[in-house]
Amino acid sequence: MRPHFLFKAILALFFVSMFSACQNESYDVNDIYTTYGNSTEDVGTLLNKLAGEKIYFGHQSVGNNILAGIEYWEKETGIRLEKVESKDFAEAKNASLVHFRVGSNLDPISKIDEFVTLAGQIPNKGRPVAFFKFCYVDITSDTDVDALFGYYREQMLKLKESYPYICFVACTVPVMGIQRGPKELAKRILGRSSWSRSDNVNRDVFNKLVLAELEGHFPIFDLGRIESTEPQGTIATFEYEGATYPYMPDYYTYDGGHLNDFGARTVSYNLLAFLVKEIPVN
Numbered sequence: 001m002r003p004h005f006l007f008k009a010i011l012a013l014f015f016v017s018m019f020s021a022c023q024n025e026s027y028d029v030n031d032i033y034t035t036y037g038n039s040t041e042d043v044g045t046l047l048n049k050l051a052g053e054k055i056y057f058g059h060q061s062v063g064n065n066i067l068a069g070i071e072y073w074e075k076e077t078g079i080r081l082e083k084v085e086s087k088d089f090a091e092a093k094n095a096s097l098v099h100f101r102v103g104s105n106l107d108p109i110s111k112i113d114e115f116v117t118l119a120g121q122i123p124n125k126g127r128p129v130a131f132f133k134f135c136y137v138d139i140t141s142d143t144d145v146d147a148l149f150g151y152y153r154e155q156m157l158k159l160k161e162s163y164p165y166i167c168f169v170a171c172t173v174p175v176m177g178i179q180r181g182p183k184e185l186a187k188r189i190l191g192r193s194s195w196s197r198s199d200n201v202n203r204d205v206f207n208k209l210v211l212a213e214l215e216g217h218f219p220i221f222d223l224g225r226i227e228s229t230e231p232q233g234t235i236a237t238f239e240y241e242g243a244t245y246p247y248m249p250d251y252y253t254y255d256g257g258h259l260n261d262f263g264a265r266t267v268s269y270n271l272l273a274f275l276v277k278e279i280p281v282n
Helices: 003-020 042-052 062-076 110-119 145-160 182-188 196-212 224-229 262-275
Strands: 054-059 082-085 098-100 129-132 236-239 243-246
Touching: 003 224, 042 262, 054 110, 062 098, 062 145, 062 262, 082 224, 110 129, 110 145, 145 196, 196 224, 196 236, 196 243, 224 262
Parallel strands: 054 098, 054 129, 082 098
Antiparallel strands: 236 243
């Protein structure tokens, strides 16, 4: 290792260790920010109301975090929401929440296309709810956001027209954490770039298109906003090339992308409240 690089590495490690001890990432597990709903005290009522509904949810790994959050609330309240993982919707007739892996990560078009195919298999009975979420890895700084959103919008509107008995839900894209403070400083010292910021910029652009152009067409579950809103209600933001963008604070994640226990509880509560209050359940 060259001497000047060794010096930089030692300096970077010093800053990380010095400032990390000063960071306060503690939280009250009951201090859940509610974009939807009023208070987690009503979570049992939410679960009861959804127990008689039919909800179809396509996802990947962060979706598993959300489902784990729902299980947390089930254990706390003693009220269980019947869930099953399956793409055979005819065989999942006893479940209230049918979830399934949709498409492939890094390939958002595959998620749209598979969701379109699977939506055609949802039984025409009652008023089922169907939605899927992208993963944070599906949109990066290299993504053609306008083209992706255009295809998403086109296919979602076609689904709404083709299957009027289904309540389709649009969903904003999850955001990621960013490297701040000592971690970012260490990267600068080592001459490395912070990729998470430019990726989050494109996620925010996509989310703003969803909110601006799909409102009134679909109920919109604003996952990106929930993940970027701190427990006290303020939006976590960063500056990039003269503009401000949201990111996911450390409260909610263990690796910058996936949800920790607190993040899973927060997102899952808001999803339950959204499903009850924002869509026409029976």
